[in-house]
Amino acid sequence: MTVIRPFRAILPNPELAARVVARPYDVLSAREAESIARNNPESFYHISKPEIHFPQYIDAHTPFPDEVYEAGARRLREFLERGLLIHDTGNHYYIYTQRMSHPFAAGQYIEQTGLVCLSSLNDYENGIIKKHELTRPDKEQDRIQHIRFTRAQTGNVFLAYRPLPVLHALIEKWKNTHQPAYHFHGEDGLEHIVWKINHLTAIAQITRIFELQVPCTYIADGHHRAASAALLRKEWMQEGNANPADPHQFFLTTLVPADQLFIMEYNRLVKDLNGHDPESFLEKLKASFEITEPQDTVFRPQAPHQMGMYLCRGQAGRQGSWYGLTVKSELIPDDAVESLDVSLLQNLVLKPLLGIVNPRTDERIVFAGGIRGAGYLESCVNSGEMAVAFLLHPVTPEQLFAVADEGKMMPPKSTWFEPKLPDGLFIHSLEETEIVHPIEWFEAEKSHF
Numbered sequence: 001m002t003v004i005r006p007f008r009a010i011l012p013n014p015e016l017a018a019r020v021v022a023r024p025y026d027v028l029s030a031r032e033a034e035s036i037a038r039n040n041p042e043s044f045y046h047i048s049k050p051e052i053h054f055p056q057y058i059d060a061h062t063p064f065p066d067e068v069y070e071a072g073a074r075r076l077r078e079f080l081e082r083g084l085l086i087h088d089t090g091n092h093y094y095i096y097t098q099r100m101s102h103p104f105a106a107g108q109y110i111e112q113t114g115l116v117c118l119s120s121l122n123d124y125e126n127g128i129i130k131k132h133e134l135t136r137p138d139k140e141q142d143r144i145q146h147i148r149f150t151r152a153q154t155g156n157v158f159l160a161y162r163p164l165p166v167l168h169a170l171i172e173k174w175k176n177t178h179q180p181a182y183h184f185h186g187e188d189g190l191e192h193i194v195w196k197i198n199h200l201t202a203i204a205q206i207t208r209i210f211e212l213q214v215p216c217t218y219i220a221d222g223h224h225r226a227a228s229a230a231l232l233r234k235e236w237m238q239e240g241n242a243n244p245a246d247p248h249q250f251f252l253t254t255l256v257p258a259d260q261l262f263i264m265e266y267n268r269l270v271k272d273l274n275g276h277d278p279e280s281f282l283e284k285l286k287a288s289f290e291i292t293e294p295q296d297t298v299f300r301p302q303a304p305h306q307m308g309m310y311l312c313r314g315q316a317g318r319q320g321s322w323y324g325l326t327v328k329s330e331l332i333p334d335d336a337v338e339s340l341d342v343s344l345l346q347n348l349v350l351k352p353l354l355g356i357v358n359p360r361t362d363e364r365i366v367f368a369g370g371i372r373g374a375g376y377l378e379s380c381v382n383s384g385e386m387a388v389a390f391l392l393h394p395v396t397p398e399q400l401f402a403v404a405d406e407g408k409m410m411p412p413k414s415t416w417f418e419p420k421l422p423d424g425l426f427i428h429s430l431e432e433t434e435i436v437h438p439i440e441w442f443e444a445e446k447s448h449f
Helices: 030-037 066-081 121-125 137-150 165-177 200-213 223-238 278-285 341-350 374-382 397-405 438-446
Strands: 010-012 085-087 093-101 109-120 157-161 182-185 191-197 217-221 250-257 266-270 289-291 306-311 321-327 365-369 388-392
Touching (some): 093 200, 109 157, 217 397, 341 388
Parallel strands (some): 157 250
Antiparallel strands (some): 093 109, 109 250, 157 217, 289 321
């Protein structure tokens, strides 16, 4: 049973939403955020990345001193006082559609629609909300401090679930019969459309569907945000609090069906060939891969266990070539994690041939999110900065679910999701008095008639 709840969100003023809403706090550096916020006093970066106002901390590692988080909390209050952010009128679910231009297909778009709600931290602790990524204590403490001082969850956790036709039909019907509450383009060009579900019958129906027909959900993006909410809730309960309807028992989420996920690959670049020359390196690869003839055009994998490799066989500054590598079937383990392409690359190439034992710490390897494109990989190798680049096939939703179902963790830098959930569009305030149970609310309302 998956527990979700409607909530009274803090939202941007509709007239200023395009200036307030910002990309998630963890996808850009403090310097990048500062350069944007410098010219936009309404940007949510002033709240989500308050270190931009402290030059001495702008390049520092998290967590920061208390004064940084106090500044973020102060600006949240100021945004509310100035009317840049407003409290919604009641407890609602929200339908949220994001639309972006396809990064590599001109004229095409990527669109995903999710349900914005609160999810239960009991579900997170009990494995009903499943994880696939390890978290870092320093990043957890950063968000714990941010939540503690602002008294709000400003970061949205991206959850996925197996598609349900009945839920899809309900959401599409609502979209087609109601006007959006928000429709704007963000500073990065991403299109945002929001509908409020404010009818008690629909709220109760959606809640019941998740209770009865969604056995579990999966964290796609936002592991640190979820972990920090859970750790703060544990502290709160250790202080003797146990109210099951308290805001601390829930965290801010957007639930998207798996058939709408757009997962991009996380590619690898390596600075040298570990003593091999290009010809001997190619020869070594033949033990594990079927290799295509070199080609000038990008070899983009069409299925798992294929990967593209860009290698310059001449001197730095000369044009390289693309090769298609297909893992030999007998080398693919029957294991959810070890059969992932990132694992196969690590175990068949990076470790035995290139000497990269720990990709988390080895400075010879660089990770490049798929949003950068194949041209970025080519430029790094052609310049001589890197010796070889590997273009991977994206992890599929089924692979991600399989890893999480087995309680395992994916290797670092395995997935890149687009579009990402922004900060500042939905905020869960921990100062709300109580999170309502929609079914009980619905039954109570019926009894008055």
